[in-house]
Structure formats: C-alpha cells, structure tokens
Amino acid sequence: xxxxxxxxxxxxxxxxxxxxxxxxxxxxxxxxxxxxxxxxxxxxxxxxxxxxxxxxxxxxxxxxxxxxxxxxxxxxxxxxxxxxxxxxxxxxxxxxxxxxxxxxxxxxxxxxxx
Amino acid sequence: xxxxxxxxxxxxxxxxxxxxxxxxxxxxxxxxxxxxxxxxxxxxxxxxxxxxxxxxxxxxxxxxxxxxxxxxxxxxxxxxxxxxxxxxxxxxxxxxxxxxxxxxxxxxxxxx
Numbered sequence: 001x002x003x004x005x006x007x008x009x010x011x012x013x014x015x016x017x018x019x020x021x022x023x024x025x026x027x028x029x030x031x032x033x034x035x036x037x038x039x040x041x042x043x044x045x046x047x048x049x050x051x052x053x054x055x056x057x058x059x060x061x062x063x064x065x066x067x068x069x070x071x072x073x074x075x076x077x078x079x080x081x082x083x084x085x086x087x088x089x090x091x092x093x094x095x096x097x098x099x100x101x102x103x104x105x106x107x108x109x110x111x112x113x114x
Numbered sequence: 115x116x117x118x119x120x121x122x123x124x125x126x127x128x129x130x131x132x133x134x135x136x137x138x139x140x141x142x143x144x145x146x147x148x149x150x151x152x153x154x155x156x157x158x159x160x161x162x163x164x165x166x167x168x169x170x171x172x173x174x175x176x177x178x179x180x181x182x183x184x185x186x187x188x189x190x191x192x193x194x195x196x197x198x199x200x201x202x203x204x205x206x207x208x209x210x211x212x213x214x215x216x217x218x219x220x221x222x223x224x225x226x
Contacts, residue, residue, distance in 0.1 A: 004157075042203065042218035043158075058213070090157055100146040100165040101207070103214055105157035 023091030120217035137204035
C-alpha cells in the first residue's frame, strides 16, 4: 500500500516561530502536495511539486514556503507562524501528471499557533 | 476556472436510510471525477472514481455515475451504517493538469 507519512500529528507553536512540517512518501511518486483544511472551506492547495527541487504555488501560498531536496520528501515551512495559520495540514502525493490519478493523503498535522 | 460544488451538510440519517450527496462540477475538457472520504482524525482516502462520461464508480456499497450532460457526480448508498459517518469530498482532476479541485466537503452523521 502507498504510504504518506507526516512526521508530526499535533503541534503547538508560538507566534513568530519558524515551523517545519515534514512529509515522506514511499511509492516513488513524482507529484507531492500540501493542502490546508479548514471548516467550511474544504481543502485549499498551498504548494505542489512535480519533481525534485521544483515547486509551484497553489491557491494560498502566502506565508508559506516548501522544499523538495529528495523525491520522497516534501517539507512545508512557515517562516513566521501567525495565529491565522492554525489549521489542519495535509500532505499528499500521486504518481504522475494525468487526470485519472488518485491522490494519496497523509493523516494530517494539526497545528495550533498561540 | 474549474470548480466543484457539493451540497452543504451536515447530513443526519438513521441507520439503513438511503443516502444521496449531490455534486456538480464546472470544467473544460474531460475531467476525471472522484469521491474521497475522511473518517474522524484521519486524512482523506479515495472512495471511488470515474474517468469518463457514463462511467460508474463503486466501492463499499457507494456508487456515483459520471453524467456529462448534467455535469454531475452524485454519491449514493442504499443503506448507510453508523460506520459511514465521515466527511465526503467530491473532486475533479482535469486532463493535463496537476491540480485536483475539491468541493467543500459534506459531513454525514448516521444514528443507530
């Protein structure tokens, strides 16, 4: 089975801290994604990557950056955390460009910024 | 741009009731359509999908048919169980695109 692993399930950080959310997938997928999920808003795409060292902005990239140094690992970085970034963050991957490809999700990281 | 609209929740049903969650989409070209499910405390997982018009996706008693003429992909189940309580997301992925567009999600509660 495909596995997408997010290193931290629950985090509490202070305003202004730098936050790293790590994600690893074990199926050699080309594409990786970071979403945030908020009640009533569904999933919103923050960034995605279609290859090592490549990244593209999603719908809400402001306040975030990403890093993909290895194919299996995709990190989300909050340079200076703010309270409006309190949310559930979901990492995902899928095998290649194409309309019919299923996305595989990690279990999510709940981030609270105080 | 592409978009997905699904019925607002929450939807509350008694066990063994019939379920319909409506989903309509706007897209150029010929997208693939998906239903994902999110159980409490977990990430999303694929429930079913359909990649072309008139295809029917099915899994775990759930079904949805890709209707191009009405741009719809409604989710149905004949008899829900308490264990079906979850949030259901309709989604589309367009040909040649990297992005999957998700609806806002519909929360389902099933009472025993």
